[in-house]
Amino acid sequence: STWDFKKKESMVKFLKPGRVVVLLAGRHAGKKAVIVKQMDEGVKKGRKFAHCLVAGIEKYPRKVTKRMGAKKIAKRSKVRPFVKYINYAHLMPTRYILGAELDLKTQIKEEDMLKKDTKEAMKKSVKKLFEEKYTTPATVKDEKAVATEYFFKKLKFQIITAQSYVLIRGQG
DSSP states (O other): OHHHHHHHHHOOOOOOTTEEEEEOSSTTTTOEEEEEEEESSOOSSSOOSOEEEEEEEEEOOOOOOTTSOHHHHHHHTOOEEEEEEEEGGGEEEEEEEOOTTSOOTTTOOGGGGSSHHHHHHHHHHHHHHHHHHHHSOOSSOOHHHHHHHHHTSOOOOOOOOHHHHHHHHTOO
16 A cells, blocks of 8 residues: 555664674574674575675674783683574664764675675684773773673573473462
8 A cells, every 4th residue: 555655665774784683593593693684675696685784793702801811801801703684574673873883894805705605704704803892991981882781692581481480480
């Protein structure tokens, strides 16, 4: 109908490069990622749906305290990234936007996603970039520093099943 057409035309595009999103489905469900490139129309071959290329954190850095030595801090600050295409339906956008300080467009190219060896090299460069950004915190607490801090923190939520609910309530 014409109403649907008008509604689609007036919708604001908020899933833009730099937006921090939480993945809702699949292997990386519950993990945070940053949109690198969005494809609103889809591609003719393969993905005929609206999707985007994201780079995210598969394994988050662990907690670091003052008492730890430099070697232990370096080991705990490791990050394991992932880079993949995700359907818009499986993303939950957050209010945070990582700006130009995390320059992923130069590191991630669509051509590199086609071959396994180039994808691995790309993931290594993203890992280096993520770890560098994590280990050099911002001196001024502005919006971008808060967004970066949020991106590198693991989400904390607990999935409660019927069995665990019975154990928690003490009725079993």
